[in-house]
Amino acid sequence: MEALLAGDIDLAVHSAKDLPVVPAEGIVIGAVPSREDPRDAVVARDKLTLAELPKGALVGTGSPRRAAQLRALGLDLSVVPVRGNVDTRLAHVGGDTSMRWCWPSPDSVGWERLRRDPPRSSTRRASSRPPRKRALAVECRADDLAAREVLAAFDDAGARACITAERALLASLEAGCSAPIGALAEIHADPAELTLTAVVTAADGSDAVRRTLTGVVTDPAGVGRRLAADLIASGADKMMGSSS
DSSP states (O other): OHHHHHTSOSOEEEEGGGSOSSOOTTEEEEEOOOOOOOOEEEEEGGGOOGGGSOTTOEEEESOHHHHHHHHHTTSOOEEEEOOSOHHHHHHHHHSSSSOOEEOOSOOHHHHHHTTOOOOOSEEEOGGGSOTTTTOEEEEEETTOHHHHHHHHTTOOHHHHHHHHHHHHHHHHHTOOTTSSEEEEEEEETTTTEEEEEEEEEOTTSSOEEEEEEEEETTOHHHHHHHHHHHHHHTTHHHHHHHHO
16 A cells, blocks of 8 residues: 555555455545455365265364354364465375365365366355455555546446445454454345345354345445444354454
């Protein structure tokens, strides 16, 4: 952001999930391109699905959200921390390490962008995913009218509405990217509505609050704020506090 504001660069391309929910002064999101497949990918030895993993199977992830949601499934899995690039994580699954199964970070789209054949055995979608993921956001200076005009050609109104709703949800919950929150906004054409589903899971998987709200597509931020208020009224804020 500093480079953008200083004029050293004219555009900054981010994964939308990495952007602060409160925009910096003088910077705008000039474009949100079309969104990709929102599902997480599960990679398991012998191509077992998540439901087929035996009790006590080791599942690795570096995501607090995934860890909480895995524990909440009640499958008696052993969730352990794992980090590293794609090859490092796959080595845990197919190598001679102590980890027999792994839920690595790359999602369905990630495999395609890496031009790798995804060895995943199953996928999970909807509110199992983190807010704003699988979407790009291109920032520019607010007063750079030429850049904003160029970026407008790449902007997807539906994707922007979904990202706006999810960002408003996170901002209202005062939650960061490490919070155990999953959310997914979707656009329905007839009638023109936006549906936002969100789930907050206790870190140990002992409890979860899931809510869905549908509103007008022209007010995505309002949908996000109202759903956040519903989650808070249901005690979700207490679970987030216990997870930090």
